[in-house]
Amino acid sequence: MSNYICTMDFGSSKITAAVAKAGRKGLSDLHFTMMPSRGIEKGMIVDSAAFSNSIRAVLRNLLGKSGVKIRNIYTNIPAPNVIVKHSRAIIPLAERGNKVVTPSDVMRVNHQAKVLGANLEEEIIHRIPYSYSVDSKEGVLNPLGLYSHKLESDLLLVCGRMSFVQSLSRAVNQAGYEMKGMALSGIAAAEVVFDPLMREGTCVFCDVGSDNTEMLIFRNGSLRHIEILPTGGDDVTMELAKSVDIPAVLAEDIKITHAFAGDCSRIEEDKEVLIKRNNIYKPVKQRQICEVATAKTREICTNIRRTMERTITCGEVDTVIAAGRTIALDGFLETLETILGIPVRQARILNPGIAGMLKGEDILSGQKYMAYITCFGLLRVAYSYEYPSDNGQNPVSGVSGNWMRRASAKIKEIYEEYF
Ligand SMILES: Nc1ncnc2c1ncn2[C@@H]1O[C@H](COP(=O)(O)OP(=O)(O)OP(=O)(O)O)[C@@H](O)[C@H]1O
Numbered sequence: 001m002s003n004y005i006c007t008m009d010f011g012s013s014k015i016t017a018a019v020a021k022a023g024r025k026g027l028s029d030l031h032f033t034m035m036p037s038r039g040i041e042k043g044m045i046v047d048s049a050a051f052s053n054s055i056r057a058v059l060r061n062l063l064g065k066s067g068v069k070i071r072n073i074y075t076n077i078p079a080p081n082v083i084v085k086h087s088r089a090i091i092p093l094a095e096r097g098n099k100v101v102t103p104s105d106v107m108r109v110n111h112q113a114k115v116l117g118a119n120l121e122e123e124i125i126h127r128i129p130y131s132y133s134v135d136s137k138e139g140v141l142n143p144l145g146l147y148s149h150k151l152e153s154d155l156l157l158v159c160g161r162m163s164f165v166q167s168l169s170r171a172v173n174q175a176g177y178e179m180k181g182m183a184l185s186g187i188a189a190a191e192v193v194f195d196p197l198m199r200e201g202t203c204v205f206c207d208v209g210s211d212n213t214e215m216l217i218f219r220n221g222s223l224r225h226i227e228i229l230p231t232g233g234d235d236v237t238m239e240l241a242k243s244v245d246i247p248a249v250l251a252e253d254i255k256i257t258h259a260f261a262g263d264c265s266r267i268e269e270d271k272e273v274l275i276k277r278n279n280i281y282k283p284v285k286q287r288q289i290c291e292v293a294t295a296k297t298r299e300i301c302t303n304i305r306r307t308m309e310r311t312i313t314c315g316e317v318d319t320v321i322a323a324g325r326t327i328a329l330d331g332f333l334e335t336l337e338t339i340l341g342i343p344v345r346q347a348r349i350l351n352p353g354i355a356g357m358l359k360g361e362d363i364l365s366g367q368k369y370m371a372y373i374t375c376f377g378l379l380r381v382a383y384s385y386e387y388p389s390d391n392g393q394n395p396v397s398g399v400s401g402n403w404m405r406r407a408s409a410k411i412k413e414i415y416e417e418y419f
């Protein structure tokens with residue numbers, strides 16, 4: 001029987017959904033769709049019934065396109081509901097002397113750290129091994145095969161606020177579906193936008209959405225830091241609405257059609273744009289629109305730089321990859337490059353499994369392409385949950401594979417330890 005995986009990305013401005021057939025050889029038969037978000041604002045569910053209806057509408061649309069009957073879904077967890085923290089644990093390896101560290105020791109210490117980091121108010125979504133200490137030597141990335149008396153683990157835990165996870169689950173159930181799993185949007189997106197080369201050195205992935213910006217810092221392919229900033233493209237819209245004195249919906253239109261961030265003096269001082277309001281046309285100076293957009297864009301980018309510099313200096317960064325539809329604003333990427341002082345690449349889907357399925361998809365260009373990155377990334381994460389790699393452990397999520405794999409790994413480990 002075919003197994004299909006369905007994912008949804010709940011953004012504050014739009015909901016995207018994708019479904020693909022999953023098999024041992026990977027994903028195939030991809031279908032996707034997008035609709036404006038309802039009932040979710042700034043990453044919070046503000047109207048559960050409207051939110052459920054929009055989930056139902058999006059999935060009905062996807063059914064129409066794919067013919068696949070969907071029962072359960074994997075989703076992102078919107079950034080404001082995410083708590084990122086470290087949890088540490090230590091276990092003895094031998095009563096006296098030293099013993100070689102085995103995969104089951106690593107699983108045991110990580111389990112211990114997970115238990116210590118858990119609480120009733122939070123649901124652990126990802127547990128990412130950060131570093132290990134082997135006999136008080138810190139910063140060990142892979143302790144397997146080393147001899148030690150004790151083993152200490154530092155886990156990076158990405159947790160969801162329990163009340164949000166429960167509300168989301170309920171809304172999904174009310175729409176007629178089941179929640180199967182979750183992932184942080186940035187972790188999902190990074191699954192499809194990095195190529196092996198970018199996994200070397202220090203790489204920053206920055207998703208600038210409507211109200212939130214997620215920043216993930218990777219070193220040699222390992223996730224080191226996650227930062228969530230309460231800023232995004234809607235800040236530009238709201239500032240335009242305030243300064244030009246127009247409703248937010250109009251300001252959004254003006255932003256997309258007339259705004260850019262950059263040298264505003266290139267626009268003639270008297271050039272006007274006509275805005276229709278209450279059936280009356282109101283003239284607005286285009287230079288004013290651009291000045292507002294430029295100032296707000298600079299503020300967002302400065303905020304990104306400040307946040308990044310809390311953990312690394314710009315000089316240390318090898319690659320910056322930007323995603324999120326906010327970067328479609330003319331001049332946004334250039335402003336970010338100028339403020340960071342490093343080249344910024346627009347995210348592209350480089351994962352061969354997903355990129356291969358997108359060949360010939362003409363409708364997926366421009367902002368539409370950007371809109372689907374998280375949703376396609378979620379497909380990769382969900383696939384790795386359902387088809388875990390041979391070591392039985394998903395490297396990003398820390399989710400372990402099925403018991404058969406674990407049992408055979410255990411037999412191999414006992415053999416290696418004693419022979
Ligand atoms: N063509 C465009 N030019 C400029 N800005 C745009 C364009 N298209 C969309 N945007 C802006 O991008 C933002 C939405 O980005 P995105 O779709 O990545 O966010 P989201 O995933 O819905 O929200 P979040 O991730 O914050 O929950 C909005 O502020 C919107 O105004």
Ligand SMILES: [Mg+2]
Nearest residue numbers: 011185209374
């Ligand atoms: Mg988003």
